[in-house]
Amino acid sequence: MTSYYTIDHLPGRTIQLDGQDYLFFSGTSYLGMAQHPAFQALLAEGMARYGTMFGSSRNGNLQLNIYGEAEAQLAAFARAEAALTLSSGMLAGQAVVNWLKAQGFGFIYGPKAHPAIWQDPSTSLPTVSFTDWTDQLPELVAAAATPNVVIALNSLDALCSVDYSFDWVNRLPDGQEVTLLVDDSHGFGVIGPEGSGVGALIPRRANVRLIVTASLAKAMGMPGGVIFADPETLRAIRHTAFFGACSPIPPAYLHAFGRAQALYRTAFERLQTNIARFENRIGLSDRFQHIPAYPVFYTEQDQLYSYLLANRILIYSFAYPTPADKPNTRIVISALHQPEDIEQLGDCLYGKTG
CATH class of the missing domain: 3.90.1150.10 (Aspartate Aminotransferase, domain 1)
Known part of the structure; x- marks a missing residue:
């Protein structure tokens, strides 16, 4: 024991x-x-400028430039179109899930999908292997009860160190709109070209919208979370009550991130x-x-x-x-x-x- x-x-x-x-x-x-002593020094510099916390809604009538600046840098780091930060990886995932749920999307979950991207606490996950699950996906998507389908999964199995191939994205049905929601908390900063994460490893399809969420508290060393997606999707999530009511990531960390490349x-x-x-x-x-x-x-x-x-x-x-x-x-x-x-x-x- x-x-x-x-x-x-x-x-x-x-x-x-x-x-x-x-x-x-x-x-x-x-x-x-x-x-890292140098990162800690940058954080101290950020705290001297921004304090320990920004006690406001990100949608308030007074906003800090550092959020937009750091989100542009995060998007560039991840080779993504745009980024939106929140105070944790769990909150980042749930902000996306709540937005999709409100629009009536149906969810298909991958094996061992993280609770951050669950639709409800009683979610039942597949017990088959990842390969067997992806073999079934085209049929599962085609048979979905709703026209808009979310496929929610992790970028890899970090618990047992098992890689996930995303070649199956090319086999998804052409005539159905699919949102691919990937939790990259254990991959961002570690996998992909120069640690850019899973986004660069996923094939692009015209009918597949990609949304990647991640905790910043692992490889990146910051207490926060991030959503990577197209700008239109992130604008819609930002305008939800779920996002507007949550506290932001402390700005001092984003100050440090921007100077720590x-x-x-x-x-x-x-x-x-x-x-x-x-x-x-x-x-x-x-x-x-x-x-x-x-x-x-x-x-x-x-x-x-x-x-x-x-x-x-x-x-x-x-x-x-x-x-x-x-x-x-x-x-x-x-x-x-x-x-x-x-x-x-x-x-x-x-x-x-x-």
């Missing part, structure tokens, strides 16, 4: 437990931005180097399930958690999504790790080399 620990400092490449240093291979701070590029390159180092160390091991160039390494061997803990290495392992579920055990590589950290992990798993 997994033990739970409490600390009073932000995890980095290491943490302290009972007065001892442990290597930390867990969490979702893939690019290490929350711990070089930091993000360097962190992405370092993350890729660290992943490649660990990939080379484990080789073709059947111990891990892993998307190439992705920082999550999933294992069915839950006992690995206790073994590594005894060697002062803490990895991700706890029951998810509810306490009644099987533990999800995985190693997470970040841009913070040093080469010697990767080697020490490899030594514990496979013995010393050379």
Whole structure:
């Protein structure tokens, strides 16, 4: 059984437990931005200008330029048409879902779709494999009870490190309007060209509207969420009561984001180097399930958690999504790790080399 620990400092490449240093291979701070001194300095600069929070509706009669500026930068980063920020990834997903729901759209859910893009709390998700589900999609869309259909899914399976191909988009029926709603919370900043996310990997169809939502609290190191879509769709969402009544992301973070593009590029390159180092160390091991160039390494061997803990290495392992579920055990590589950290992990798993 997994033990739970409490600390009073932000995890980095290491943490302290009972007065001892442990290597930390867990969490979702893939690019290490929350711990990056230069990013923290930019955030302090932003707080000196904007304070800790903007206590107003984004649709109020006094607005801050930083939101429009940062959303244009986020759209450019994601290679998307436009972007709209909210105070969390969950809220970003639900803002889209509520807007679509109000228009009577019918929803088709992918396996393991995140609750952020559920239409209601009792949503039942498919239990088939992703490939089997996509094989059924053309028929499911054609048989939908409503003329406007939403296909809601994750960009990948981050829990078990399984890649999702989007080639099936080209097989969707031509004569039906489809909205493809993709949660890219675990992909934005990490997958796609230069970490731009899933948007660049999805085929475009004239009858398929693409909306991508994401948490910014993972790779991007900011407490907020974002919606990427065409400008008309984002204008409509912005004019809803759901968006108008919610608090915005603190502007200081958007100030920091706009001035941290070089930091993000360097962190992405370092993350890729660290992943490649660990990939080379484990080789073709059947111990891990892993998307190439992705920082999550999933294992069915839950006992690995206790073994590594005894060697002062803490990895991700706890029951998810509810306490009644099987533990999800995985190693997470970040841009913070040093080469010697990767080697020490490899030594514990496979013995010393050379």
